[in-house]
Structure formats: C-alpha cells, structure tokens
Amino acid sequence: MTTKTLREALDHYREKVSILKKGYKQECYRIQQLGNSILGEKIVREITTVDIATYRDERLQQTNSKTGQQISPATVRLEMSLLSNLFELGRIEWGICDDNPVLKVRKPKMPPGRERRLTSREERLILRYAHNYGNSELYAIVVVALETAMRQGEILNLTWEHINLKTRIAHLPDTKNGTRRDVPLSIKARDALIQLGIVGNGRVFSYTNAGLKTTWRVMLLRLGIEDLHFHDLRHEAISRLFELGTLDMMEVAAISGHKSLSMLKRYTHLKAQRLVKKLEGGKSRGRQVVINHLVPYPASVARTSNIVTIRLLDFEGLTASAATKESAITLAQDQLLRRLMTSIRDAETIPQPDQYLDIVHETDIVMIDPLAAA
Template identity: 40%
Template sequence: MATISARKGPDENDKMVVIGYQAIVRKKGHPSQTKTFRAKRDAERWARQIESEMERGVFVQRTESEQTTVNNLLDRYSREVLPTLKGGYREQSRIKALQNGLGAYSLAALNSSMIAKYRDKRLSTISEKTGRMVGPQTVKHELGLLQRALKMAVMEWGIALPGGIPTATVKKPGLPPARNRRLVDDEEERLLAACAEARNAWLRPVVIFAIETAMRAGEIVETWKLNKKTGKREIVSIGLQWSEVNLKKRTAHLPETKNGNARTVPLSSRAVAVLEALPRNLDGRVFGVTYEGIHQSYVRACRRASITGLTFHDLRHEGISRLAEQRLTILELQAISGHKTMQMLLKYTHLRAEDLALKLK
C-alpha cells in the first residue's frame, strides 16, 4: 500500500504549514518509490499508477530518466560515442538543433507528440547556414540521431524509459525523389574535353577515375573541412594512396571509408590506364590535389561544356549505373560501391530504359 504524508515548511511568517505531499510506494520485489507533489490528489494518482504497474509486472524505474534531460543525454552521446564514429563530426550540428528544440525535457517526459511537433517546426524553419528551409533529409538525420542516442541510453547506460523509445512511433519526413542525373548523349565527351582545357591538370584523370570506379570524392582525393569551433581547416580523408593500389591485380584498397568499412574496388582497363599515366607523388597520394582544389575547376569545365545540373557526386551515380548495366549482381555492386543497404544502393542506380530495351527479345 502507498503512504501519503504531508510535508511541512515555514511560511513567510515562520509558521509551519503544509507545502506538499510525499507519496511512498512499497511492494515486495520492487525498490521503494518516493515522490513529492504540491497537491495531495497528484500524489495519490501517482501512487495508484505505480502500484498498478508493479502488480501487472510492467513497472519501470523512472528516477534516472526523470533526472536526465535530452541535453544531458546528447552531451554524453557527443562525448562518448561520436569520437568513435567515422564522420562523427557531422553530428554536431544535429545535436545542437535537437538540444535547442528538445533539450529541456527529461527523458521520462519525452513522448512521440513532442518529437512530432519538433519535426514539423524544423521543417518550417529557415536554416542559418544555407538561408533556405530546412529539408526533410536534414530532419530525418536529426530524428535518427536522437533515436540512436535513446537506444544507447537504454541498452548501454541503463536508463530505462517508461514509455519505450518515443522516436520509434514518429513518422519520418517524406523525402524528395532521389537524384537521377546521368551523362546523356555526348555530355561525357564534352565534359572530358573541357576538363582537358582546365589549368588544373589533375581534373580530367580524376573525373575519368570517378566514373570508372564509382568511388566517393573523399576516397579519390584528399578532402578538408573547416572546424567552426577552432576556425582551422582539418583533414577529413587522405584520398587514394599508391600503397593501396595494385596495378597487377587491378585493385584499389580503401582502408577507411565513409561508412567505416574497408573495401577493395576492382579497376577497369580504363581506370588502370589513367593510373599508369599519372606521375608519382612523393607524399604517396595517387592524385596530387585536394577536392577543394578541383571543385571550382570542375564547375567551370561543366560551364564551358554547356552541361547543367551535373554535380561531381553525380559521377558516382553514373559509375554505379554503368556497373549495373554490365549485369553485375546486387552483392557485387554493393561490394564495389560500399553501400550497406539495398535501399541506398538502389538510390544510386539509375538504369536507362533504352539500354534495358536492347536486352529484351
């Protein structure tokens, strides 16, 4: 049975008056539960709920989840988990957004309705970074981060959530159609001709290599980012190294990738020819240039070639689609592209209907 007792304290005249009610629930097989309320009816309601949960075998210890805010949770996640993740630095802006919107709530109070309201508010917010509306992909990443942090709290840190993980029942924002930009007609010839005219001699071999291998930009060339906290540029990826290339076996090994898994990429005859024609850099890099060093050159080359809407990352789409057209299996495509899920791989694979038609009888 629950015990409800009045709690007294001095008023402004130092007279002892009732300032609240303490409810204590004791039941064999469960730790004693205590909580204080302003009103007696609230104490009684809480005690009845706890007793009912204990009797039905669904009681969850709330103390730690009531004392831990979303701010506390995300600070700990940032401190203990992000440093262990490849590309964990990308999560910092998402953590900041979540803390601004939900940080003050305790984990015990957090529910799906609050998270849904956060989702809707974010989708109607203008980003300080871009000056445009926050996109559904951004919000989806933020909700995914919150869900991972809550799972970590339950599974690793021993913080029980009375109502379960609330993000699990919140509908994720609908995403716009995936990009399906590919090189069409004579665009590849025009692009490579424009790249050959560029002052940056590395541009043309990098573009060809990107198309032939379907590798990410950071897997091909050295990539840097600006650390907003320190104001200094930091290296994100070192790019492809000669020590990881085997021209005899026609492979390029990538020990570190965006998703954290190493993989070995097979090289086509055209990719091998590109590598064989390159000078050897003393620093070990295959391509002696950074992504920042070729990005503007690539944009200008597209402009000279009268090609619009073709980003450097679209070359990865092109490469994966060409591999798929060579009738490689899904497992073979995943091994080359490095995608962990079929869903992500399919977003990058865009087969031309006219090419498929040639295979039909």
Template identity: 40%
Template sequence: MASFFERKDADGNRIGWQAKVRKQGFPAQSKTFRTKAEAQAWAKAVETDMERGQWRDRSETEATTLGQLIERYLREITPEKKGAAQEVSHCQAILNHDISKCSVATIYSKDTSKYRDDRLRLVSPSTVNRELNILSHAFTVAAQDWGMVLPSGNPILHTRRPKVQDRRDRRLHGDEELRLLEAAEWAEQQDNSMPIARLIRFALETAMRRGEIAAMRWEHINSSKRVLMVPETKTGEARQVPLSSIAVQVLQSLPRHISGKAWGPLHEASLSRAFARACKRAGIEDLRFHDLRHEATSRLFEKGLNPMQVASITGHKTLQMLKRYTHLRAEDLAKLLG
C-alpha cells in the same frame, strides 16, 4: 515523509515552493515549483513510486539539457563512427535548435515532432531522418550506458518519420560530360590544389563513393594488377576495385603526398563545392557528385557485365540495392538486342 518550504528572493518575495522527500532506503529528493500544489503533487508521485518499488532517480536527467547530452555524445560516441565528420554537422543543427535548451526529462514525442516539422522547412526529409537517428541513438545511449532515466522512454520511437522520396535517376546527357570536364579542367588550372577534373574522371571509371575516393591511400593500390583495395566501405565490408586504363592514368598524374593519401588532404565537403562550381560554369543543373556513381554503375552494365560482376566492383550487397543505382538507357538496350 514530504516537507514543503517557501522559497523567497532577496527582497523577501515568495518565488516558489521547495518539496523535500525523505524515505528510509532512498536518497533524499528535493525540487522547487512555482506553486505549493505542484510541489505537493510531485512529492506524492515520488512517495508512491518509492512505495511501489518503481522509483528511479531522475535528478541527473532533470539537470541535463538535450544540448549537454548531445555535446557529451559528440565527445564520447561520434568519434568512434565512420561518418563522424557528417554527424558533427547534424549534431550542430540539433544544438542550434531550441529543443537543445530543454531538460532531457521534459522532452516527449510532441517536442521531437515539433523539431521534425521545424527542420523540414529548411532541409530535406532524408536529412531530418538522419538527425532523428542521431537523437534516437543519443537517448538510447543515455538510458543504457549513462544511467539516465527517460520518463517517457525514447521519444523518437513515438515520432512519425518524414517520408523520403529522393531517389535519383540523374545521368549525364548529350554533351554534358564534355562540358563538365572542360569546366573542371579550367578550374584545375586556376587552383591545382583541387584536381576536380581528375576526380570526376576517376569517379566515372570506378563507380566509387565520394568518401571512398577521399580516403584512398597509395599502399592500397596494386599497380601491376591494376586493383585498388577499399578497406572501409559504407557496408562495412572491404572490396577490390579493378582500375581501367583511364583510372590508372589519372592516378599516375597525381603527386605523392607525405600523408600517404592518393588525393592528399581532400575533404568531402570541399569536393562537393568544387563539383558544384564546375557544374555551374558548365551550365549543368541538378547534378551531384554522387550521381557519377549512378552513371558509372549504369555504364558497367552497358559494357556487358553481369549483376554479380557489377556488384563486386560497386560494393552493393543485394540486387535490389544495385537496381537503385542503375538506370539503363532504353536506346542502348535496343542496340544490344540487334
């Protein structure tokens, strides 16, 4: 049975209507609306769902904003992920958007589509897709683990994803490597806390990812066998990376930190910024630290290693994935042909 009550402010002016629904076997439900017609429509829908056995308590969903949902996600879910640091920054972008102020119960695909379009004006499609992935997982966790009722289901499932066309084939050309290392060595002399020149050399010799390099520990290095164990990788599988003589020399030049990390307290974002400054000083455009992985992988092929050997070093799981990171120069292949 539904009942309706006027809601008034301190001056006695009507500010809305409160609807209350009481039905045996169900918890009492109440909600306030601007007009009585809206209150009556809501009460009728609730009663109908109860009669059909389709009613579910949406009070928590209605009382929770997306911002509050993301903050809980950051506390309970994000810390368990390998890429927690990167996910925090993506979650912050969501929290800074107006969609975070909306009740979870009122968010539909039109709202997440607007979020997508707003973000595409500021960041790349791949970044937007990462943020949509986080939103999708947050909605799924809320429904499956936290018992929140999503009226329209997971809205991200009905949100068109932006097309990502950011595959890169950037390699070092001409004297770029020499100029880059000279600029990086100058930077090291100015601030030895960031051994950017040695980081560049090591990346070119190992084809390792930025995060893998930052996480290296001394106990994972077998100096006698010249092998580095990478226990945690992007693919979830550990691998062993053979170390060239140059890579060994770089490691031997590093001081031993109490933390046990080979590169000390190295943060990926700081590494990227230092690399960007070195590129700017060297007059090199459109080069990222991750491009060194492309360069190193291609050089492994140019040294004559077969795909299986290269994959064991780089950690690529399929030949197709390996192909994305490999860009051989036609002139170098011509030399192999004789």
C-alpha cells in the same frame, strides 16, 4: 545525471559515441542543430512524442542558410535517428530516461531516389575543362569517379601503396561501410593515375573534400551545367556497369561497395532496356542497327536578312540553307539521313546526339528528325 537537459545529453553523446564514428564531423552538425532547437533546454526524461513531432514539423519548414533551400526529409530523418539512438543509450546505459519517444513518431517520407544522369555533352565539357585546368588532379579525379563508381571520400583517400597498376586494382582499406574493398581499375582510370606521376607512397590526390567541392561548383557555373552533384558521377558509373550487360547485381555491388542490394534496385530499369534491345534485335539485327541510328539530332538556327541556315551541331560541316526555316529544316533532314546512311554503309563512327561542345542558346536549337515526313 537523471535531470540532464537534451543539450547536456547531446554533448555527452558527442564525446562518448560520435567521436568513434566515421561521420563524426557531420554528426557534430546535427548535434549542434538539435541542441539549439526547441528541444535543447528540455529535460530528457520529460520529452514526449508531441515534442518530437513538433520538432519534426517545424524543422521541415525551415530553410538551409547556406543553400537557401528547404530542409530535406532526409536531413530530418538523420536527426531523428540520432535522437533515437541517444534515447536508447539514455534508457539502457545512462539512466536519464525511461522511454524512447522517437520510436513512436513518424519519420518524414523519403522522396524518390535521385536519378540524375550525366549527358554525353556534359561529360565532354567537364573532361575538357578538367584537362585544361591548372591542377591536373581534377581530370584524374573525374575519370576515376566515372570509371570505378568510387565515392568522393574513397577517391580522395586513395594512396599509392594501395594501388597495383599491374593488376589494375585499387585497395580501399577503410570505406564508408566500415569494410575493405578492392576496386578494379579500367585502362582509362589506370592511365589517368599514371599521368599524375607515380610515387612510392602517400596520398594520390592533394584535394580536400571542401576544396574539391568548391572547384566542382565553380566549374559547373563556368560551363553552365545545372543540378549536377559530384556524387552523381557515382550514380552514372554504376548505371554504366549495369548497361555493360556482363555483370550481375552481386558483381556490381562488389565494385560499388553497396552492402544492401535493395539500394541497387533503382538500376533494374537498365536491365529492362537491354531486354528490349534483345527482343527487337532477334528479329532483324541489321534492321535494328539502322533504326538505332536514325534518331533526331540537335541543330542551330541562324537567320540573316534573306537566308536561314541550319547547322547540325554533332556533325562537322553539315549545314543546310534556304529562304525559309521550314525549307531549311527539310534540306537538313535530307542531308542528315544521307550522312547517317552513308556512315552505316562505310562502317564509320556515328556520333551520339547532343555531344556537341558549342555554346548555343536553347531558343536557337531545333531537333532534326531524319525520318520526319516531308
């Protein structure tokens, strides 16, 4: 027992410790990686801080065979945490080492948290694609993700017996954090679930994690959307909860399932944005409403032999044509300003910029500012 190699100790750890964890499958990957590394054949008792540091540095230089991207600091930190836990058990319970060298080695510095927000146009493209998709579950999954801030695994593990459509509550008996949670369902989320066809019990969705991951990847490729993970929908949903301005941090945490409020500090800038609006709005609410709508909008540029046509992509039938691009842009600015002011006067709904669904090449897009100087 006292001369076990790290690979042997890892196998024992997997059978006795990892098997009891929710992330058993993911931890098995880490165990396999560590066992096949330069540390695998070393005797546990003889592994030093230098060995751990060498593994850390070499691992950070490697690339992921599936994605082709460099191994992230977060991945190495998780592997080092697993190693540290193994050494602690080996020291205290198994008697295979006298020390925990991992504790004395610096972990890789974590990069800033991911801040990817879903744009209005991306949301409309995704919802339209999902609505027309062969499997109606995809649309419901996207809507529930955006409306409830639930994790992917929590959504896919939903069961009908734990959903109360009358009170609009989804009960999660077993979450990532190991605690139960009740999640409020918005009307949109409830209606998306109802459209699936209600049954008495069983899983709401038939998708597996791998199946949804593949469907998501194919959808983004077809829509031309880059660098958007399914988990980003959770970030988007939490951001929107803060932007409501009616929930405090504890209430948002109760919905999202965050145990540590420090994880929600990344959203504090959204509170600052609300304060700016309050400060400005207090001076002249009517003025602030007008200013909020007078923002640049994207437009496409089309050229024929003698005419340049500017088309405001977020407005139906709003175009301007002239002999030169500069003249067409000036006309488009005038028309955009007139349309915006008329809509404000008549209390009509004004679209937000960049919600258009047309496929337009980036090189053919210009921004039309209604307040730009002539």
